Amino acid sequence: MFPAYSLLLSFATLATCFAQPQPVPAPRPAAAALAPDRLSRIDRNLQQFVDQDKVAGAVALVLRDGKPVYEKAFGWTDKEAGRKMTTDTLFRIASQTKAITSAAIMALIEEGKIGINEPAGNFIPTFKKTTVALKNESGAAPARRAITIADLLTHTAGISYGREPHIASLYEAKGLGPAAGNGWYTADKDEPVCDTMERLGTLPFVSQPGEAFVYGYNTDILGCIVEKASGMPLDQFIRTRITGPLGMKDTRFFVPTAERERLATVYYSGPNGRIVRAAEGSKGQGHYVDGPRKSFAGGAGLTSTARDYARFLEMIRNGGALGGIRILGPRATALMTTNQSGTLHSATGLGFGFGFQTIDRYGASGMASVGSFGWGGAYGTTYQVDRQARLVVVLMIQLMPNSTDIQPKFMTSVYQALTE
Numbered sequence: 058m059f060p061a062y063s064l065l066l067s068f069a070t071l072a073t074c075f076a077q078p079q080p081v082p083a084p085r086p087a088a089a090a091l092a093p094d095r096l097s098r099i100d101r102n103l104q105q106f107v108d109q110d111k112v113a114g115a116v117a118l119v120l121r122d123g124k125p126v127y128e129k130a131f132g133w134t135d136k137e138a139g140r141k142m143t144t145d146t147l148f149r150i151a152s153q154t155k156a157i158t159s160a161a162i163m164a165l166i167e168e169g170k171i172g173i174n175e176p177a178g179n180f181i182p183t184f185k186k187t188t189v190a191l192k193n194e195s196g197a198a199p200a201r202r203a204i205t206i207a208d209l210l211t212h213t214a215g216i217s218y219g220r221e222p223h224i225a226s227l228y229e230a231k232g233l234g235p236a237a238g239n240g241w242y243t244a245d246k247d248e249p250v251c252d253t254m255e256r257l258g259t260l261p262f263v264s265q266p267g268e269a270f271v272y273g274y275n276t277d278i279l280g281c282i283v284e285k286a287s288g289m290p291l292d293q294f295i296r297t298r299i300t301g302p303l304g305m306k307d308t309r310f311f312v313p314t315a316e317r318e319r320l321a322t323v324y325y326s327g328p329n330g331r332i333v334r335a336a337e338g339s340k341g342q343g344h345y346v347d348g349p350r351k352s353f354a355g356g357a358g359l360t361s362t363a364r365d366y367a368r369f370l371e372m373i374r375n376g377g378a379l380g381g382i383r384i385l386g387p388r389a390t391a392l393m394t395t396n397q398s399g400t401l402h403s404a405t406g407l408g409f410g411f412g413f414q415t416i417d418r419y420g421a422s423g424m425a426s427v428g429s430f431g432w433g434g435a436y437g438t439t440y441q442v443d444r445q446a447r448l449v450v451v452l453m454i455q456l457m458p459n460s461t462d463i464q465p466k467f468m469t470s471v472y473q474a475l476t477e
Contacts, residue, residue, distance in 0.1 A: 091119070091126050091474040099127060099470045103463070107132035110331040111461050112437075112454050113324050114142035118363040119471055120449040123371050123379075127471075128363070135322040137334060147312055147320045148453045149345055150366065151241070151357045151434030155276040156393075157295060157308075157369060158355035159210055159412025161283045163389045164298055166206075170286045176203035177214075177278060180285040181251070183258025184278070189215060190224045190261035197261035204266045206282070209275040210411040211398045215264030216257075217273035224261060231256050233274075238339025239435065241357040243277070244311075245339055247349040250291060254281040270401045270409060280355020291353040302382045303368050308361040311348030320345065320360065321453075323436060326460035335457070357435070363451045366440065370449045374442050394430045394442075423465055424472035439464045446475060 099117060106112045114132030118125065130142040165171045171180075178185030184204055188197035200215075208214035218241050219225060219234025228234025233256070237243055243253060257274055264271050280291045287294050292310050300308045312320050323342050324332040335341030345360055352358070368379065373394065377385035396408025396415045406418030413430040416422045422429070426445035433439035437454040452467050 090121065090476070091471075092476050095474040096127060098473065099467065100129065102466055102470045103129075103131045106461060106463050111326070112456055112463060113322065113332055114146075114454070115463070116142060116144055116146055116148075116363045116451075116453040117467060118144075118367050118449075118451045120367055120371060122447050123375070123449075133322075134319075136324075136332075137322075140318065142321070144364065145307070145319065145362055146453070147307060147316070147360050147362060148438055148455060149320075149323070149343060149434070149436045150359050150361050150438050150453075151436050152432060153361070153366065153434045153438055153440065154355060154357050154359040156373075156412045156432065157299060157359065158276050158280050158283065158291070159393060160299055160369075160373070160385060161291070161294055161355075162206065162210065162279050163385055163393060163411065165283065165286050167386060167389055171206055171282065173207050173210075174205050176205055177209060177282065178203055180282045181255055181258055181278065183255050187258065187266075188261045189265055190221075190227075190263060192223055200262070201265050202267070206279070207397065207411075208266050209279050209282075211409050212270055212272050212275050213268070213398055213401065213409075214266050214275055214278075215262040215269065215271050216275050216278070217263045217271050219260070219273070221263055224263065227260055231260060233257060233260070241274070241277075241354075241435065242339050242343065243352050243354045244348060244358055245344040246352040249284075249351050250277065250353050250355065251281040251284055253352065254278050270398055274356060276356035276412070277354055280353060283355065291355055292350075299369070299384055300365075302384065303372060303379060305361070305365040305368055308359055308365045308369075310353050310358045310360070311350055312346045312360055314347045317346045321455045323455045323457060325458055326456060330460055332456065363453045366453075367449050367451050370440060370442050370451070374444060374449060394428075423468050425468070433464065437464070439468075441468060446472075 103115050113136045116130045119127035130144045132142050134140040134142045134146050187200045190197045204214045219228030220240050229236040234240050323335040325335050327333040372379040373390050376387035377390045393411040395410050398409040402408045406421030408415040408417050414432050416425050416429040419427050426443050429443040431441035437456040437459045440451045442449050450471050
């Protein structure tokens, strides 16, 4: 900066001033990193869960300003087989798939192939006229309005996973809800995702569109809409438009047979809190190796690594681009990471954007800043992006059901290490 000058200063004096060498401003101090001594608490925290046999293994990754400041693996990929956890272990990420499918939808919105407020029925015929189940009596009433793309992105379409008592038998008869194991699980279905979603559209939902946050098949429906609008299978669209350009080579719907030993084993919390190996099948290990390669579940189907998923999140944090590759525009990522569900979550200080949970009050989610966003998956994976703290935080485990508090303790151990 130049010294302040009087408005009456002569041109000659100004010329002399500009001709003289000017002092170079002192460089800004480098951004404070995470304190190493406090960062080591993450090690103790996660290792304790392994030592107490509460989790088999975990991978933790923290990016600050896009650079890894913490990346470690703990415990076992498969404890019984003696395979140690590594940072490139593959995990079933379940509902973390939702953010990637939502990004695919936003890419098509930017191209004009989909409208944010366009009816889902424009792409899936059975969604042109949907119904809502009556809770205290048999039957269903017509939906008061059409379900839109925005409803599906925010989980306000009234669509659940079909496990509520008054609709469970109807869903089971169609191969959904209880018939799909955990409801959201469809990896063992040998049919295209749109066939499954068209069948879903014939079933009654649990709330009127726009009236409540109901977590369910919403993003699976969006996966079908990606296929209809783009003219290509969901896995191909995601690979060519998102994971491929970002270098996410390990993010896929099905793991190749040759890489099966990279896939972490699923455990569950036993009655005493100690891990028990999950059985094979839809409620345990699932069918994620090789697979039928037809059922691409946009809401819960992907496998990935901590490093791969962090690249996707860093792209979102960075306004839609990473490493010179633009996936989305900054306005699209702002929509995704801002509360779009109105006051439905106002009491909790949490909201929901287009594919992400949003944090609208400090303290609503531990030490995360206002404006942070994140979510997780049924197998225990979780993540958080904090723009104010310039953080991307990912924790990968495979524990379902999970009776531990490893996720919030891990997030706290990251935040306590910040020095600014």
